Structures are given as structure tokens and as C-alpha cells.
Amino acid sequence: MATSITPRGQQHVDRLERIWAERPGLVGWVTTTDHKRIGIMYFFTALAFFGAGGVEALLIRTQLIGPNHHLLSPAAYDQVFTMHGITMIFLFVIPMTTGAFGNYLIPLMIGARDMAFPRMNALSYWIFLASGIFMYVALLSGHAPNAGWFDYVPLASKQYDPGTNIDFYGYGLIFNGIASTAASINFIVTIFKMRAPGLSLNRMPLFCFAFLAVSFALLFALPSLSVAALFLELDRQLGFHFYDPAQGGDPLLWQNLFWIFGHPEVYIIILPAFGIATSIIPTFVHRKMVFFPLVALAEILVAFLGFGVWLHHMFTVGFATLTTVYFAAASLIIVIPSAIQLFAWIATILTGKPEFKTPLLFIVGFIIYFMIGGLSGITLAAIPFDQQVHDSYYIVAHFHFVIFGAAVFPILGGMYFWFPKLTGRMYHEGVGKLSFWLTFLGTLVTFFPMHILGLLGMPRRNYTYPPDLGWSFLNALETIGSYVLAVGLVMIVANLLISYFRGAEAGNDPFGGDTLEWSTTSPPPPYNYAVIPTVTSAYPMWDKEDREADSRRLDRGEGLLERGHETPATTVQDAEWDEILSMPSHSVWPAVSALMLAGIFSMLLLHHYWIAFGFLVVGALVLFRWHVKGVTA
Amino acid sequence: MTGTSAGGPTRSVTAETAPQAAAVARQRLAQPNGWWGMALFLCAEVTLFGTLLATYFYLDFGAHRWPPAGIKPPSVLLPLLATAGLISTTVPMLLAVRASRAGSRGRTAWLIGFALIIQCGYLAGQVLLFRHDLRQFSPQRTAYGSIYFTMLAAHHAHVLLGVLLDIGVLWHVAARKLSNYWLIAVRCVALYWHVVNVIAVLVVLTQLSPSL
Amino acid sequence: MLVAGCGKQSILSTRSPQAHNIMLLWWWMLGAAVVVFLGALGLLVLAWFRRGTAGLPFFGERESAPEAMVVMFGIAVPVVVLVVLFGVANLYLIRQTSPPSPRSTAMTIDVIGHQWWWEVRYPGSAAVTANEIHIPVRTRVNIVATTADVIHSFWVPALNRKIDMIPGRRNRVLLYASSPGVYRGQCSQFCGLQHAHMSMYVDAQPASQYRAWLANMGAPARTPSTAAARTGEQVFMGAQCASCHRIAGTPAQADVGPDLSHLATRSSLAALTIPNVPSELAAWIRNPQAIKPGDRMPDLGLSDNQIASLVAYLDALR
Numbered sequence A: 001m002a003t004s005i006t007p008r009g010q011q012h013v014d015r016l017e018r019i020w021a022e023r024p025g026l027v028g029w030v031t032t033t034d035h036k037r038i039g040i041m042y043f044f045t046a047l048a049f050f051g052a053g054g055v056e057a058l059l060i061r062t063q064l065i066g067p068n069h070h071l072l073s074p075a076a077y078d079q080v081f082t083m084h085g086i087t088m089i090f091l092f093v094i095p096m097t098t099g100a101f102g103n104y105l106i107p108l109m110i111g112a113r114d115m116a117f118p119r120m121n122a123l124s125y126w127i128f129l130a131s132g133i134f135m136y137v138a139l140l141s142g143h144a145p146n147a148g149w150f151d152y153v154p155l156a157s158k159q160y161d162p163g164t165n166i167d168f169y170g171y172g173l174i175f176n177g178i179a180s181t182a183a184s185i186n187f188i189v190t191i192f193k194m195r196a197p198g199l200s201l202n203r204m205p206l207f208c209f210a211f212l213a214v215s216f217a218l219l220f221a222l223p224s225l226s227v228a229a230l231f232l233e234l235d236r237q238l239g240f241h242f243y244d245p246a247q248g249g250d251p252l253l254w255q256n257l258f259w260i261f262g263h264p265e266v267y268i269i270i271l272p273a274f275g276i277a278t279s280i281i282p283t284f285v286h287r288k289m290v291f292f293p294l295v296a297l298a299e300i301l302v303a304f305l306g307f308g309v310w311l312h313h314m315f316t317v318g319f320a321t322l323t324t325v326y327f328a329a330a331s332l333i334i335v336i337p338s339a340i341q342l343f344a345w346i347a348t349i350l351t352g353k354p355e356f357k358t359p360l361l362f363i364v365g366f367i368i369y370f371m372i373g374g375l376s377g378i379t380l381a382a383i384p385f386d387q388q389v390h391d392s393y394y395i396v397a398h399f400h401f402v403i404f405g406a407a408v409f410p411i412l413g414g415m416y417f418w419f420p421k422l423t424g425r426m427y428h429e430g431v432g433k434l435s436f437w438l439t440f441l442g443t444l445v446t447f448f449p450m451h452i453l454g455l456l457g458m459p460r461r462n463y464t465y466p467p468d469l470g471w472s473f474l475n476a477l478e479t480i481g482s483y484v485l486a487v488g489l490v491m492i493v494a495n496l497l498i499s500y501f502r503g504a505e506a507g508n509d510p511f512g513g514d515t516l517e518w519s520t521t522s523p524p525p526p527y528n529y530a531v532i533p534t535v536t537s538a539y540p541m542w543d544k545e546d547r548e549a550d551s552r553r554l555d556r557g558e559g560l561l562e563r564g565h566e567t568p569a570t571t572v573q574d575a576e577w578d579e580i581l582s583m584p585s586h587s588v589w590p591a592v593s594a595l596m597l598a599g600i601f602s603m604l605l606l607h608h609y610w611i612a613f614g615f616l617v618v619g620a621l622v623l624f625r626w627h628v629k630g631v632t633a
Numbered sequence B: 001m002t003g004t005s006a007g008g009p010t011r012s013v014t015a016e017t018a019p020q021a022a023a024v025a026r027q028r029l030a031q032p033n034g035w036w037g038m039a040l041f042l043c044a045e046v047t048l049f050g051t052l053l054a055t056y057f058y059l060d061f062g063a064h065r066w067p068p069a070g071i072k073p074p075s076v077l078l079p080l081l082a083t084a085g086l087i088s089t090t091v092p093m094l095l096a097v098r099a100s101r102a103g104s105r106g107r108t109a110w111l112i113g114f115a116l117i118i119q120c121g122y123l124a125g126q127v128l129l130f131r132h133d134l135r136q137f138s139p140q141r142t143a144y145g146s147i148y149f150t151m152l153a154a155h156h157a158h159v160l161l162g163v164l165l166d167i168g169v170l171w172h173v174a175a176r177k178l179s180n181y182w183l184i185a186v187r188c189v190a191l192y193w194h195v196v197n198v199i200a201v202l203v204v205l206t207q208l209s210p211s212l
Numbered sequence C: 001m002l003v004a005g006c007g008k009q010s011i012l013s014t015r016s017p018q019a020h021n022i023m024l025l026w027w028w029m030l031g032a033a034v035v036v037f038l039g040a041l042g043l044l045v046l047a048w049f050r051r052g053t054a055g056l057p058f059f060g061e062r063e064s065a066p067e068a069m070v071v072m073f074g075i076a077v078p079v080v081v082l083v084v085l086f087g088v089a090n091l092y093l094i095r096q097t098s099p100p101s102p103r104s105t106a107m108t109i110d111v112i113g114h115q116w117w118w119e120v121r122y123p124g125s126a127a128v129t130a131n132e133i134h135i136p137v138r139t140r141v142n143i144v145a146t147t148a149d150v151i152h153s154f155w156v157p158a159l160n161r162k163i164d165m166i167p168g169r170r171n172r173v174l175l176y177a178s179s180p181g182v183y184r185g186q187c188s189q190f191c192g193l194q195h196a197h198m199s200m201y202v203d204a205q206p207a208s209q210y211r212a213w214l215a216n217m218g219a220p221a222r223t224p225s226t227a228a229a230r231t232g233e234q235v236f237m238g239a240q241c242a243s244c245h246r247i248a249g250t251p252a253q254a255d256v257g258p259d260l261s262h263l264a265t266r267s268s269l270a271a272l273t274i275p276n277v278p279s280e281l282a283a284w285i286r287n288p289q290a291i292k293p294g295d296r297m298p299d300l301g302l303s304d305n306q307i308a309s310l311v312a313y314l315d316a317l318r
């Protein structure tokens, strides 16, 4: 299908190259508004945080390798496990899925040339980076958050935690939330309005459905966290009493607000994984997804229902039985859309011609671990049992299977899958398979014994444990598992790194993928597609005629949009071509605005309220100038 | 091909004058991206206020006395009057959008300016009431005070932001041009105010609930 | 019997009907989960071997066969399984783990969580102790769980579910031991630096032994009988000990730390961190921060002699 380009077509391509060129070198990266470059920056930043969170995990595991070990002091352990949770969730999975995968792939998959708001996209990235640095300054200075990732009050109140540790948490999460809110608005508008003409909602890849659901979930979940963190800081800094029962406040208010955010959050973590799985499976089993509409509906339902179950994290706080029973029922109902998807994947694999290459192997691993983690999740919705194992290692086992086994495995598989698209090179298949088996086994050995430890009564968040409770062997085993896991993960990164320089040429479409991104060159040009692609089904790459028509149109100079940074905007449902947009180009203002925000939060943390206000004013001026100058491209 | 409906999509960015922009706006099949962006942002804001109001009632239902002993229930008249004034600006904002879609730059500017005056008056009045309340009771003494002042401050901050948005749009529309971009901006600001007005009603009803 | 229960903290070796039923629930859930898991895994294994054979086992070769399979396994089977689970666990079993109705229990014990130890009070008696809760066997006991500072969680896996101790709330949980024994429990809500060292024993005793124990606990502390112990008492009252601890019948009446009136009857110190033997007691008094870093009891810089006499005094408080 990759027909060679004729000289006339080449002229158009050259013209587009000139129009979409960005500034060279480092300046180009700082000022870029290209969703692909932003995606790449997200990728490396999130990967670095994964490394940091992984090192913290290994510290935890090394501390727990045997009873009464003192590698870390209790104070250090508390900071390390808290930062591990925060890092993995807020600085790794969310930015990696929405930021890196979403940013890079969604415009490509929907045949757009950029996100709906390219500069806001850059702004999201810079805010995310700044918030990550903000929280890691805390760790490096020895004042990292230390009350766990859900940070229950009153342990996190000024009285019991007087340092700045918790303030890094409170401000850091509000800060980080701004980035995610902006990003999710951007994704929704992009998916709604920027699809190539003809790509109506019912032809949209399931990947995009998943990201649509995630973005909505983020949009509605984050305010609750931000408000909770705002109350926390008002209590801590100004002596308010939201969480203080002596003055009419309530510590459970925090728990409710946190989990109203926190539970949707865990589905926010898993949904992109579903999306990646539904991209990889059809490609490698050479078959369309079974029951496409039901799977799309299930993806949306998971995100929606996820807002009604938060209380299952609080079964032991002593609520009335009726209340808890309601939320347990909701938690069980949410199993159905998950089960639908699970069996749709299995049915697709079973009725296709599966080619078990590395990406598909990771998806099979994902399916297996999602079953383990999901089934243990069901046991937790049995209230009496949850009341036994709550806050024990059984919970740690549950959520690492769903989070690491189920949410991260597709990320790893997706890294292999789209690597050729990003780089034009193939990864090494043999090393890829080996890395899969190492991570697969490592995960099993690390996290499976945690179920048993939980049943044997080991509470979580213990910096050490006594030798006489029969916990030592399993803990040692887990630690060994985590080392194996680390080797597997490093092998993945090394495989990709070496392949970047040495890998074989990949071509545009090495796997016979089904979605549009495979039709453009690897790596894609800054404008993604020379001609705006024609789409007539949900599997545009398998519609050979459409793709051939596209290359003929390039010759004829049709559908090029070459008067500036142009891309089509279409109607929400049917993707009728509505208008031609002229997108803004590169700009420093996003990075500068993020810097101003960093200034505001740092000064708040240091109690320099007037300087913070100064940053706010300057930031407002920056925004003003950004909008008044940069309106038209 | 600006503003012409000869089949094909419009290059909306070339609509530089008010009549051109108005023509593009009328011809559009879907809401423009900017409108969607604002609408979604407002979803987040409404959720944020939902959380604040839910917190208010959560603490209310958990309390023995609400407001706690020593704090008078809020007086009803002034806040209600102020809110009525604020929501009356829905009309000029609606008309401003109409005027902009009719291609009338002058009328758009006048209507926004008119709304802006009332909105500023509301903000000034509310700031005075806020200071008055602060002298009566403190956010640092009881959870009631904490949520009361936080909720109101959050709302007033949104009014302030709206005023700033008004000023930006007004300046541009009156002094420069009503291009496609700024026409969408007018619609976004109007949408913003509609939502803030609704929030104003909910907030004031919550604020006054002990006295109602 | 006594030995079997001791030192264990497992939800799988239970000594009460409540914990036992939860354990049964667990085994049944595990069984069902294994069946579901192996079934689905079997399909994946099948996919490995079939690689492109047409049709599906059981569902045939119809176009809609895969969709039928999704509806069957993705909706129908789970709905049945979940409804059953919901009924058994959340409608039936939950009644046993709900807070006991006031009239169904024979007695009440107040347990108050502190960073990082448990205060235990027996309403209707002067008895106050720490980290070791004695209850009569085969008796329904109502535990009132509260906290003096942050959130803790009261959990004795062999006997019943856990319950959080939350500022501003009075939570309750039933404790019932069907056989005598010592059951280990541990705080399971993260509560700060020494959350890992906040454990306790529940000692279920035959009624007569229990009554004797309670009577002793309610009585004032013994007056020291040896010279060393008398010096110890003076040190105790003179050094800062008395500003934090209570010893019934003496001027020491503070309630920052555990009640020490009958310290020598306890088998361990500092919420099960170290055994209660003279050498460990001395080590604790010399340097509690080395044993529980970050603990609320400070290093007091006492001399070896002072410590020896304190140990002699405390060790006689039976």
C-alpha cells in the first residue's frame, strides 16, 4: 500500500514540511506544540519516574527481605512507600498512558494533524514535569510526604506531621491535577471534533473510546481530590477545621473526598490498558474485535460506574451496614463490564489466527493478571472478608495485580508495539520474548505470595516485622521476585534503546495494524498525513482501496490543507467536515506559564504568600499576552 | 471561501471582520472547539462546587447545632438581592452572543459592558459582605466558618475571573476586531457566566440554608 | 490448645464462629475463583494450540458464536456467581460481623488506640491495662474502639473482623473466643512511625481465672517490699516517669503512657515489641528510642543504678 510518491506529490510534501517545521535543537523541544514530540517528552519523563518509583519499590522489598532489617529507618521507609505510591500513580501511569500514548497516538489514529489545543497540550506537559520535580525535591531534601498515598487525616494534620512533608503532597497534587484536567479537556475535544471526515463515532477505534472514557473520568474525579487537598492545606496552613472533629469537622470527610477521586482513579489507570489491548489483539490475531459495540459500551460503563463505589475502601470505618452493602453491590455490578471485555478479548484471540509476538504476549500476560487481580477484587467486595483483610498485604496483592499486572503490562506491550512507528526500527523479537517471560514470572513471584501474607495477618505499611509469625520466607521470595522483575524491565528498556540504533528497518506497517497510524511513515512527519485520510470503516488500514485513494489524492493535490497549520474539524457524531482550522504553532508561553505555576506553589509551600501572589499576577499577564498575540497562526 | 456555504468546509480563521465571523458562526454544523473547551472546563468547575456544597451539607448533617453556638444564622436579604442582580446579567450576555452572531460589533461590546458593570457591582457588594461576616465569626474557629468562607471565597474568585475575562474580551471586541476567534471568545465568556450564575444561586441557597 | 493459638495472627486459624465463617467464605470464594480462572485460562491455552481453527468449542461455527460466548461468560455466568456471593456475604454473613446489639453482649471493654500502644479499660471496674486484653472465654464481649490521637485499626484475625478507631467516633466490634488461648492482633491502619510495632494479645481465659485477673487488675499496685524496689519507686516518682505513667495507689497518675500498676503481669513490653523480662525492661527504660525509633517515650538519660532499681520496682508490680 505504501505506494511511492510521485514528483508532484513530493512537491506538496515539501511544502507541508516547510509549513510544519519547528525550531531546531533544544529550543524546538521547549517551544514545541507537536503532539508527537510532546508525547515523546511525556514518555521519557514518565519512564524516569517509573525508574524512580521502581527504585523505591526495590528499597521497600530489600528492607522487607527478612525480619527486623534496618536498611531504612522507619521515617525513611514511610517516605519511600508513600513516594512509591504517588510516583507510580500520578507521575508514571497517568502521564504514561494519557500523556505519552494518548498524545502520540490519538491524533494519528483519528487522522488529525494535531490536538485540538496544541499549546494547552504543551502547557499540560510542562505543568506535569514541574509538579513531578516539585514532589521529588521533597524526597531529595528528606521531606517527602510520609502518610501514605491516601494520606489519612489526622495523621496528616499539622499536629501529627508538623514538617513540610504533607504540604508537598497537598500542593503537589493540586498542581499535578491542573495538568491532568487540561489534558483531559484537550483529549475530549480532540476526539469529539478533530476526527478525519468519515470517522464517525461508531467507526472510532476502541483505543479512542477508552481514552475518551478516561478523560471524562479524570475531569469529574480530579476536583474532588483538589478540594480535599485544598481543605487539607487550609487546615494545615491557616488553622481551618475541616477535618478536626473537636470543632465540628470530620476526618472521614477526607476519606470520602479522597476515595470519590481515588476509585475512579483506579479505573482511569486500567482503561488505557484496555485501549492498548484492543489495539494489539486485532493486529496480531488478524481478526476484528468480537462484539465491538458492546466492548465500547463496557469501556464507558466502567468509567461511569467507577464513580459509585468509593466507599468500598472504607468498609472498616464503621458505617451503617446498609450503606456498606449498597457500595458492595455497586462494586460487584462493575465486574460485569470488565467480564464482558475480558471474554471479548479471549473470544477474539480464540477465533483468530494468533501470532504470539512480544506485544501479544504482554497482552496475554495482562489478561491473566487482570483475572487474578479482578477475582481478588471481587473477594474484597464481600464485606466481611474485606473487613478481615483490609489494609493487609492481601490488598497490596490485589492492587499490584490489577495495577502492575493489568495496567502496566499493556503499557510495556504497547511500547514494543508502537516502537517501530515511533522510530522506524524493529525491536529484537528474541530479547523481547525473554523480557516478557522475566517480567511475567517476576510479577507472579513478587506479588502472588502477598495474598498469603495478607491471610497470615501481615498488615501493609510495616517497615519491618517480627520473625516468629511465619512471614519471613514469603517476604524473601517476593524480594527475589522483585529483582527478577527489575531485570526484565531493564531488559525491555535496553532492547528498545539498542534497537533504536541497531534495529532493522521497520517500514510503515510491520504488523499489519488496523488503525490509521500505520498508514503514515515511521516516524510520522510533523503534519502526520499529507492528505487528510478517507475513512469508511472501523478498520481503515484493512480498507485497501481507501488507502490507495489517499495516495492518488496526494498526486492530484486534493485534501492537502497546505495554507498553514491546517487540519479539519468535523461534527461530533458523524464526523462531517465542518471547517478547516488553522492551528497555533510553536510557542514559549506554555513553558513559561508552567514556570509561573511552579513559582506560585513553591512560594505557597514556603509561606511567602506575597511572592506567590506576584507569580500569580505575572502568570496572568503571561496568559494574556499568549492569547492576544498568538491567536492566529 | 470565507463565509460562503458553497458546499465544502469553511476556512474559519480567515473570517477577520464581524460580518464574516458571524457568517461562519451561522454556517457551522457543530459547536466550535473553543466552546467545547469552555464547556468541559465548566464541567470540572461545577464538580468542584458540587464538592464544596456537598461538604457543607456533610458537615451540617454531622453537627449538633448548625451554625454552631455563638454564630448567628446568616441574614437573608442582601445576599439574595445581590444574587438576583447577578443572574439578571444572563440577559445581556445572551443578547451579546446574539449580537455577535448577527455581526454587530458595537452592540456586542455595549451589552458585555453593561453586564460587566452589574457584575463588578455584585463583586464589590459581596466582598463587603464577606468582610462583614469575617468580623462576626472566623474560619479558624469552627468547621462551619471554614466551609462557609471557603465556599464563598471560591465563588467570588470565579466572579473575579469572569470579570477579568469580560475585560479581556471587551477590550478586544471594542478596540480591535470581532474576528472568528473573538466571536468564539464571546460565546465562551457568556457560557462561563451562565454557569457561574447558576452556581451563584446554588451557593447562596446553601449559604442561607440555616435561615431558610 | 494454648500453644496452638499463641503467636498466630492468621485469618485461617480461627477461634470464633465469626472468624470461622469468614474463613469458610474465603475458601468458597477461592474455590469459585480457581474454577473461573482455570476455565478462562483454558480458553487461552486452547487459543495457543488451535491458532486459527474455525468455530468455537461448544458455541459452534455460527457467525455469532463468539458473541454468544461473550454474553454467556461475560454476563450470564458472572451475574449468577455475583448474586450468590452477594447474598451469602453481604446479606447473610454480614450480620455476624456487624456491631453487636447492646443487649446481646455480656460485657463491654474500652480499647483506646494510642501512638503506638493500646489502652484497655474495663468499665465498672478500676482495672486499666495496656496491650493485653483479657476476656472470659465463650462470652460475647462488646469492644468499644476509640482513639486518643490518629486513626488506628483494631484487628484480631483469629476472632473477628477489624474495626477502625477514628477521632470523634465510637466504633464497636464483637469479640468472642470459643476456646481459651492467646490471640495476636495488630494495628492495621497506618498510624505513623511505629505502626509496625503496635500489636496486642487477646487472652481468652476461663471465667474464674478471668475474674481473678480482673480483681487483681482493679486493686492498687503493690507497695515495694525490697530496698532496691523502694529506691526504684523513688526514682520513678522523682524522674519524669510519673509525668507520663500511672501506678494505682501512688502519686503517679498521668495517662500519657501505659498504666504500669501491674506491669509484671504482662508478657511483653511496648505493644509486643520486646518480651517482658528484666533485661529487656532495662534496655527499654535506658533507650526506648533504640527499640521503637520515634516513640513517644523519650530517652531519659538515667544511670545504670537508677535503671536497675526501676526494674526491681516495676518487676514486682504483679
Ligand code: HEA
Residues within 6 Å of the ligand: A150, A266, A267, A269, A270, A312, A313, A315, A331, A332, A334, A335, A338, A339, A342, A370, A371, A372, A373, A374, A375, A377, A378, A380, A381, A382, A386, A389, A390, A391, A395, A398, A399, A402, A403, A406, A407, C036, C037, C040, C073, C077, C078, C081, C082
Ligand atoms: C487498576 C486498578 C484497579 C482495578 C481495575 C480494580 C478492580 C477492582 N477492585 Fe480494586 N483496588 C485498586 C485498584 C484496582 N482495583 C487499588 C489501587 C486498591 C487499593 C488502594 C489502597 O488501599 O491503597 C484497590 C482496593 C480495592 C478494594 C478495597 C479493599 C480494601 O482496602 O479493603 C475493593 C473492595 O471492594 C476493590 C474491589 C475491586 C473490584 C470489585 C474490582 C473489579 O473492577 C474487578 C473486575 C475484574 C474481574 C472480575 C476479572 C475479570 C473477569 C472475569 C474473570 C470474569 C468472570 C467473573 C466471574 C464469573 C465473577 N479494590
Ligand code: HEA
Residues within 6 Å of the ligand: A047, A048, A050, A051, A052, A053, A054, A055, A057, A058, A060, A061, A081, A082, A084, A085, A086, A088, A089, A093, A147, A148, A149, A150, A396, A400, A403, A404, A408, A446, A460, A461, A462, A463, A482, A485, A486, A489, A490, A493
Ligand atoms: C502503578 C502503580 C504501581 C506500580 C507499577 C507498582 C510497582 C511495584 N510495587 Fe507498588 N504500590 C503502589 C503502586 C504501584 N506499585 C501503591 C499505590 C502502593 C501503596 C502505597 C501506600 O501504601 O501508600 C504500593 C505499595 C507497594 C508495597 C507495599 C509497601 C507497604 O505497604 O509497606 C510494595 C511492597 O512490596 C510494593 C512493591 C512494588 C514492586 C516490587 C513493584 C515493581 O513492579 C516495580 C518494578 C519497577 C522497576 C524495578 C523499575 C525498572 C526501571 C525502569 C523500567 C526504568 C529504567 C529507565 C530509566 C532509569 C530512565 N508496592
Ligand code: CUA
Residues within 6 Å of the ligand: C113, C114, C116, C151, C152, C153, C187, C188, C189, C190, C191, C192, C195, C196, C198
Ligand atoms: Cu496504630 Cu497503626
Ligand SMILES: [Cu+2]
Residues within 6 Å of the ligand: A262, A263, A266, A309, A310, A312, A313
Ligand atoms: Cu476501589
